[in-house]
Amino acid sequence: MKIEMKNIHKAFGANKVLTGVDFELRPGEVHALMGENGAGKSTLMNILTGLHQRDEGAIVINGEERSFSSPKEAEEGGIAFIHQELNIWPDMTVLENLFIGRERKNAFGLLKTKEMEKLAQEQFKELSVAIPLKQEAGLCSVGQRQMIEIAKALVTNAEVIIMDEPTAALTEREISKLFEVIEALRKQGVSIVYISHRMEEIFTICDRITVMRDGKTVDTKRIQETNFDEVVKKMVGRELEDRFPVRHSSHGExxxxxxxxxxxxxxxxxxxxxxxxxxxxxxxxxxxxxxxxxxxxxxxxxxxxxxxxxxxxxxxxxxxxxxxxxxxxxxxxxxxxxxxxxxxxxxxxxxxxxxxxxxxxxxxxxxxxxxxxxxxxxxxxxxxxxxxxxxxxxxxxxxxxxxxxxxxxxxxxxxxxxxxxxxxxxxxxxxxxxxxxxxxxxxxxxxxxxxxxxxxxxxxxxxxxxxxxxxxxxxxxxxxxxxxxxxxxxxxx
Known part of the structure; x- marks a missing residue:
């Protein structure tokens, strides 16, 4: 799936959040979307998936101008969004969370539980996740909830998956496995928008990078054509001399x-x-x-x-x-x-x-x-x-x-x-x-x-x-x- 977002504008009241953003996603690529908090990254993706409606601009999908009225419609159109703040229903089981709003039913409207369990187990196996499907999701750790969200997106057979800080709560082993899954999806032609503040991950897994600042697109480049310092400078509009300030620690009692x-x-x-x-x-x-x-x-x-x-x-x-x-x-x-x-x-x-x-x-x-x-x-x-x-x-x-x-x-x-x-x-x-x-x-x-x-x-x-x-x-x-x-x-x- 190829997506082009052209000259996108969005304001909430007097607050102009996006002012003429351009973004392109090619089939089968992992595209990093970076910028400081408040740069407009999540708003841009929320417009793509129908949570917000743009004020100006166009969204072109596979050569045809499109506009989704809701995230569910976007999902049905092949675009899944894994949000940074996880959308987990704590009182429901892991299985119920995976299929909420997309339950498999027979001709009489009864749930096809065995079929859903089989699909869920297949996705968990691919992610190397071991979470009991009948367990309440609220009992899962933050890292486990993140993996449930990723599995939920994979169950939909999405052509585009937007991942907003997907590794923020994952262990090194889980991150490594996620990267393997992303690589496999890329080979299948699935496109991924990868929003992360972890620079090391961007340079490990992504093909291209688009940097946003203050609601505008600053630049888009192939990942091999840029480096850490250049990306930081474009994000913040200034040099960031060191990642960590010098500590002059003086300890008391x-x-x-x-x-x-x-x-x-x-x-x-x-x-x-x-x-x-x-x-x-x-x-x-x-x-x-x-x-x-x-x-x-x-x-x-x-x-x-x-x-x-x-x-x-x-x-x-x-x-x-x-x-x-x-x-x-x-x-x-x-x-x-x-x-x-x-x-x-x-x-x-x-x-x-x-x-x-x-x-x-x-x-x-x-x-x-x-x-x-x-x-x-x-x-x-x-x-x-x-x-x-x-x-x-x-x-x-x-x-x-x-x-x-x-x-x-x-x-x-x-x-x-x-x-x-x-x-x-x-x-x-x-x-x-x-x-x-x-x-x-x-x-x-x-x-x-x-x-x-x-x-x-x-x-x-x-x-x-x-x-x-x-x-x-x-x-x-x-x-x-x-x-x-x-x-x-x-x-x-």
């Missing part, structure tokens, strides 16, 4: 200490400490127990045994409210379901954990709240027309900045960051890293979980590697390499 934390079936005998001004990176393969450990520290999940100390004092934290009172902030990996109230405004989201500080007499001081929120919006360069904009209308990267602002505003002693730059563009990543440095300069202790090894290596003062719920290794910054981390993560010596 131990702020947080965890002793023998155990939660049966998740992790066992976890012990570590973090000092003021220090960044501890927690690495390991997906499913190793990294997120479960930090959730327990924040009081989201109970522990079976273990002790926690803050400033040398033993504390019992059995709820997030208690964690916040003790000076701990937590930025979750799942910003959509756990990090934000999407229907709330930016102001309401940022002020939420600090609301009592604006209402000493039970009534919110709106002037102080507004000044506080505006200061954080400016400091984190959140792109928005107003603090009253709904969080759901922001790009993924700007949503992540709102989550950061929310917790920074509480003035935490310890800040836990679980995948802090997931789905965030290269320019915004740099801003987040600089902010992390500023926080540690002010004495905040940071615990960071990340699946991106360059991020772990670039920002951590010490690195803990988790394997099957246990700490399998600890490395200081100077001795850490990707190879050593992966050796510990896979059980090697």
């Amino acid at each position: 131990v702020v947080l200490e965890v002793r023998d934390f155990t939660r049966k079936g998740a992790f066992e005998n976890i012990s570590f400490s973090v000092r003021s001004g220090e960044i501890i990176g927690i690495s390991g393969l997906m499913g190793a127990g990294r997120t479960e450990i930090v959730r327990a520290i924040f009081g989201l999940d109970r522990i079976d045994s273990g002790e926690l100390y803050i400033d040398g004092k033993k504390e019992i934290i059995d709820s997030p409210n208690e964690a916040v009172k003790k000076g701990i902030g937590f930025i979750t990996e799942d910003r959509k379901d756990e990090g934000l109230v999407l229907d709330f405004s930016i102001r309401e989201n940022i002020a939420l954990p600090s609301v009592q500080s604006f209402a000493p007499k039970g009534v919110i001081d709106q002037k102080n709240e507004q000044e506080f929120v505006e200061m954080l919006i400016q400091r984190l360069t959140i792109k928005t027309e107003s603090a009253e904009t709904s969080a759901k209308n922001l790009s993924g990267g700007n949503q992540q900045k709102v989550v950061l602002a929310k917790w920074i505003g509480t003035g935490p002693k310890v800040l836990i960051l679980d995948e802090p730059t997931r789905g965030v563009d290269v320019g915004a990543k740099r801003e987040i890293y600089s902010l992390m440095n500023e926080l540690t300069d002010r004495g905040v202790a940071i615990v960071m979980v990340s699946s991106e090894l360059p991020e772990i290596l670039g920002m951590s003062d010490r690195i803990l590697v988790v394997l099957e719920g246990k700490i399998s290794g600890e490395l200081v910054r100077e001795e850490a390499t990707q190879e050593r981390i992966m050796t510990f993560a896979t059980g090697g010596q």
Whole structure:
């Protein structure tokens, strides 16, 4: 399928999101679509698949001008969209999620369950996925949900698949398998639009790249004709000297200490400490127990045994409210379901954990709240027309900045960051890293979980590697390499 999008314009009210974008997708190619958060990438693909209607321009598919009125119509026309924010129904089974809206039925309208199970198993086998089809999808990890979404697109026999940050929550093994599947699809003539902020992936899997900036097309090139620095410069409109800012770490006293934390079936005998001004990176393969450990520290999940100390004092934290009172902030990996109230405004989201500080007499001081929120919006360069904009209308990267602002505003002693730059563009990543440095300069202790090894290596003062719920290794910054981390993560010596 060949797709040409010509001179596409789109505005939401007074906000011009796309101003004359051109994009071409050829049959059987993997085409990277890159740009900073808010550049218009997802909006362009939402117009292609009928979620939004263009204001101007034309969409030509196989030489014929087309316009889809809904994503379902686009899907029936051979175009599937795997969104960054996963569309999973948690109370339904994995099988039901795979075939929702496209159930196989017999002449009497009864479900052909065996046929659907066979098709699902074939796709899972191709993806090397082992998830019980009768399991509730809500019990699946973020990585498993991502693989369900990919399998869902493959079940439709789509001619074009749009993948928005498809590897953000996948392990290295899952990413490798996904690349094999993409290669097989390419050979079958399936076209793929690959939206990702992971530059290494773009240069590994893609044939061509289109860069967008501020709602415009900047350039389209064959991947062999460009390089990392050129792409970054086109994305951000400036040179980005280093991916990671220099860290001048100066550590104080131990702020947080965890002793023998155990939660049966998740992790066992976890012990570590973090000092003021220090960044501890927690690495390991997906499913190793990294997120479960930090959730327990924040009081989201109970522990079976273990002790926690803050400033040398033993504390019992059995709820997030208690964690916040003790000076701990937590930025979750799942910003959509756990990090934000999407229907709330930016102001309401940022002020939420600090609301009592604006209402000493039970009534919110709106002037102080507004000044506080505006200061954080400016400091984190959140792109928005107003603090009253709904969080759901922001790009993924700007949503992540709102989550950061929310917790920074509480003035935490310890800040836990679980995948802090997931789905965030290269320019915004740099801003987040600089902010992390500023926080540690002010004495905040940071615990960071990340699946991106360059991020772990670039920002951590010490690195803990988790394997099957246990700490399998600890490395200081100077001795850490990707190879050593992966050796510990896979059980090697």
